[in-house]
Amino acid sequence: MSSTAPAKPVDFIREIINDDLESGRHTKVVTRFPPEPNGFLHIGHAKSICLNFGLALEYRDRLPGSATRCHLRFDDTDPTKEETLYEEAIKEDVRWLGFEWDGLYHASDYFEKMFEYAEHLIMSGKAYVCSLTDPEVKEYRGSLTTPGRNSPYRERSVDENVDLFRRMRKGEFKDGEHTLRARIDMASANMKMRDPLLYRIRHATHHMTGDAWCIYPMYDYAHPISDAIEGITHSICTLEFENNRELYDWVIDNLMEYAKFPSRPRQYEFARLSLNYTVMSKRRLLELVEGKHVSGWDDPRLPTIAGMRRRGYTPESIRAFCASVGVAKANSTVDMAQLEFCIRDDLNQKAPRVLAVLKPLKVVIENFPEADVEELDASYWPHDVPREGSRKVPFCREIYIEQDDFMLEPPKDFYRLAPGQEVRLRYAYTITCTDVVKDSAGNVTELRCRYDPETLGRNPEGRKVKGTIHWVSARHAVDAEIRLYDRLLSEEAPPTGKDSDFLEAINPNALTVVTGCKLERSLGEAKPGERFQFERQGYFVVDVKDSKPGALVFNRIVTMKDSWARAQKK
């Protein structure tokens, strides 16, 4: 290995793979991303996607030809929950994140093989048809501290088992009447090994196989077989499957000789991603969507890939985030601030700077001629971003500034506009506030200012103007609606109680719609999906669904890091 190679993160998974390659245990690296098509992907899945697809990509240049692969496999073993709609959404999300699969598969592709293997298990005495009812199965299983009892059907003859199993397939029984179970050990300390169910009867139409089957394999049976058939070498899943690994190995071990699988896959578990100030469980996301607490799976408040895409996150920023959190085995909750850092860091280099006033306050520049318009140069990029490009911004007698950039009675360290105070207008002149116009209720409705014609592109003489604020020409401004998004929850961790308690933690300010915003003229032609930095405010994207020419809608992706606002909170 070259000593100049950039230091790639070597987590425990990569360490294992390196060892496997060096020892000759494997000559290939084949992984898979195996979502169940029963919901939308979220940032937690992105971590798994980046890991699995990333591994195949990384080892690509160390191994020959097609020796590295990452499959996309839909784990579609429960027809009552899965839909084609979800498959399409998942594929779109994976591609958007920047990955292409080396083969698209379904667990259901292997239903026939799985049936055959199940018969083999039956014939070798490793599986039997059990006719206990659901509650009976539960009762016989025992508890964490007490061993289970053998099913009374455990000793059925091979012939009877084969006959029953084939009749299960033919549809001779109703849902729940029989199951196929592995014959392992009802007293095992590992609950997963107490004669786990392999097949259950489900008279339901499957989105891929239609009505071809009325018995469906369970995850613990289907997954290892799917991996083995596809030649997966490293089957990576999350921590909660650690208990299932013994069963995974049992299935492979008892089928290996008969099935002659192309690989002997091993399962490895890593900690799933958790983020504070949001929810990640499928159940909670589904509840938010179905309960209409959000506008849909792609609501920009959600941590779904679709939601983040619409919010304006870039695939690069999500990949960078996943790389930054690492891969380990300790349960952990990553700070949302780390995600926010990644999108700011990416957009800092990619988003052109423009001026936009969210809450306008009219300013009349008394010593600027009514009829004049000055076209001022404004770079799209700050001095520290090595990119070129600029536009002209019109400067007139009447402009809008941000309401927050004016204070009647400012604290000493408020270096923006205030009565008698001077401030720099970005890319333009400095102005000094000479008068304040109020309505009958005492609200400030307009500012009267004077500008210094000598301050374009240079500092005034003898004075130091500390602050610079953004502004927009009133005459040329483009109106827009801006959706200010913030964290989904107002608490770090949602209430742990049952039911829908977490709904109470929803941040009422997670979405604030502001209308009547004033954008600089050049934004009139902004296209859906285009991202900008609205100077001093944050990064924004033209909403891909609701924005229309003449009726622009922007989403706030993330605010700027704001040290003044932080100081104010103290």
Added chain:
RNA sequence: UGGGGCGUCGCCAAGCGGUAAGGCACGUGGCUCUGGACCACGCAUUCCAAGGUUCGAAUCCUUGCGCCCCAGCCA
């Protein structure tokens, strides 16, 4: 009370017996026509705890403690 995992800075996370990387966050200066970015500096005498082994321990041993997962015909 069974089994499987995990415990290193506020949050992630390196470390694999030789004397605590890095990122985020935070703080302090600098610079700045974005209170952004950038730059500099600071931020664990200590690794869940207590014993032990060793010249030397976050790393090895012992005993505790804490947290997560497992009793769906979900995945």
